[in-house]
Amino acid sequence: MAKNSELRLRFDFNNMMADFIGEKEGFTVEELNQSAKICQDAFDTVQKNRGTGMMGWSELPYNQDEVVTDIVATAKNVRENFKYFVVLGIGGSALGPIAVFQALKHLHYNDLSDEKRGGPKFYVEDNVDPERMNALFDVIEPEKTMFNVITKSGSTSETMSQYLIIWDMLKSKFGKDAKNHMIATTSENSGNLIKIAKEEGLKTFYIPDSVGGRFSELCPVGLLPAAVLGIDIKTMLAGAAYMDKLCATADYKKNPAMAFAILQYIAFNKGKNISVMMPYADSLRFMADWYCQLWAESLGKAVKKDGSPAFTGQTPVKSLGVTDQHSQVQLYTEGPFDKVVTFIAVDNYRSEVVIPNGCEQFPNVNFLCGHTMNELISTEMKATEYALCRKNRLNNTIYLPEVNEFTLGQFMFMLELATAYIGEMLGIDTYNQPGVEEGKNATYAMFGRKGYEEKRQELENAPKKKEEFIC
Numbered sequence: 094m095a096k097n098s099e100l101r102l103r104f105d106f107n108n109m110m111a112d113f114i115g116e117k118e119g120f121t122v123e124e125l126n127q128s129a130k131i132c133q134d135a136f137d138t139v140q141k142n143r144g145t146g147m148m149g150w151s152e153l154p155y156n157q158d159e160v161v162t163d164i165v166a167t168a169k170n171v172r173e174n175f176k177y178f179v180v181l182g183i184g185g186s187a188l189g190p191i192a193v194f195q196a197l198k199h200l201h202y203n204d205l206s207d208e209k210r211g212g213p214k215f216y217v218e219d220n221v222d223p224e225r226m227n228a229l230f231d232v233i234e235p236e237k238t239m240f241n242v243i244t245k246s247g248s249t250s251e252t253m254s255q256y257l258i259i260w261d262m263l264k265s266k267f268g269k270d271a272k273n274h275m276i277a278t279t280s281e282n283s284g285n286l287i288k289i290a291k292e293e294g295l296k297t298f299y300i301p302d303s304v305g306g307r308f309s310e311l312c313p314v315g316l317l318p319a320a321v322l323g324i325d326i327k328t329m330l331a332g333a334a335y336m337d338k339l340c341a342t343a344d345y346k347k348n349p350a351m352a353f354a355i356l357q358y359i360a361f362n363k364g365k366n367i368s369v370m371m372p373y374a375d376s377l378r379f380m381a382d383w384y385c386q387l388w389a390e391s392l393g394k395a396v397k398k399d400g401s402p403a404f405t406g407q408t409p410v411k412s413l414g415v416t417d418q419h420s421q422v423q424l425y426t427e428g429p430f431d432k433v434v435t436f437i438a439v440d441n442y443r444s445e446v447v448i449p450n451g452c453e454q455f456p457n458v459n460f461l462c463g464h465t466m467n468e469l470i471s472t473e474m475k476a477t478e479y480a481l482c483r484k485n486r487l488n489n490t491i492y493l494p495e496v497n498e499f500t501l502g503q504f505m506f507m508l509e510l511a512t513a514y515i516g517e518m519l520g521i522d523t524y525n526q527p528g529v530e531e532g533k534n535a536t537y538a539m540f541g542r543k544g545y546e547e548k549r550q551e552l553e554n555a556p557k558k559k560e561e562f563i564c
């Protein structure tokens with residue numbers, strides 16, 4: 094394996110600067126230097142709060158030796174005895190596992206033979222679409238399936254309804270042995286799932302109270318599914334710790350997470366309300382989804398910590414290079430000046446494909462021959478960067494030397510830190526999600542959950558939809 098320094102992520106923000114995209118849109122060094130105090134204050138607050146309140150995530154790279162041992166042993170058992178591993182969860186309890194699976198396993202993993210896969214097939218059920226639930230039953234064999242229900246609150250309707258359906262099926266098939274097919278990952282101290290798990294005798298893993306859903310990939314939420322897939326979770330944590338060390342200063346020139354945060358902050362204050370995440374790698378496409386949740390739920394807030402109005406937060410948008418060059422890039426180059434595009438580039442892809450000779454009589458096709466797809470995808474990213482710069486559009490790039498456990502650990506930790514910094518800059522509570530809770534509560538009320546009578550009344554009194562506005 095390459096040395097840590099060779100696997101270090103690089104954050105290139107040249108194309109945020111006036112030198113490259115012009116004075117009107119681009120930033121100057123003076124402007125960035127003037128933000129030094131904002132960076133320092135955000136850095137100091139994040140440092141001070143590390144490991145406390147809802148900032149337990151910052152210590153996950155360091156304090157999980159015991160649980161990692163348990164996870165590795167449990168994962169070994171699952172790998173040896175089960176053909177399917179199914180996660181039941183949503184939001185922060187699903188997006189990390191999906192993103193890491195896509196990034197580190199074969200891109201057609203579930204289609205491989207048992208021998209080539211070397212571990213269970215993997216599914217994450219992060220919706221309550223009845224068609225999807227029944228579709229799952231069509232592809233798994235219950236006697237060979239381990240389920241992992243993940244919910245910190247233990248009360249999320251989507252996850253608990255999935256749990257009820259699966260548990261009912263397991264009970265009817267296996268009776269008292271149903272417990273051998275379900276692992277629960279939840280809060281140790283609160284919520285329903287821990288009580289249910291204890292009652293049913295399920296194997297459990299705990300989500301620390303100080304770690305919120307969208308910051309939970311590096312705790313058992315993400316580590317157990319990853320380990321079941323044969324992913325080296327210790328190296329992922331080591332990557333996170335490595336990034337943490339790189340970010341040990343408030344100086345944005347040395348701290349990639351701070352550079353990302355302050356640039357987005359300044360851009361946001363200049364009306365760049367949209368943050369596009371555009372990986373040039375299929376393996377990283379769901380990392381963009383993971384980022385979208387992190388950025389949206391953490392920063393989209395109505396009030397500041399002091400109670401004053403905020404109505405803040407950039408809208409994250411997921412894009413995939415090169416695919417979305419043929420769908421979204423027209424808008425990014427010529428539409429409103431309201432975006433920052435972040436490319437994610439990979440220096441060394443894990444495969445190489447040569448474009449063979451052919452079509453000699455058609456020079457406009459033949460020019461591709463002899464090149465590799467690797468060259469093509471990287472060149473297309475540079476070409477898109479260039480096109481954006483020509484149109485004075487803010488863009489920056491996170492380079493991963495390659496996609497592996499160590500670089501992913503760095504990547505995720507960098508963006509978690511950046512989210513924490515910008516949350517402080519915006520003066521908001523990065524870790525709550527009252528907007529999500531409102532929807533959850535409305536669902537409980539409409540389903541007649543005890544304790545939600547008042548909310549139900551409120552909903553019943555809400556204006557009814559009018560036929561005249563439906564055509």
Ligand code: PA5
Pocket residue numbers: 183184185186243244245246247248249252305306307308390526529
């Ligand atoms: O980031 C968050 O806190 C949320 O997105 C949660 O992860 C999501 O709502 C699921 O919650 P829970 O894990 O309690 O089921």
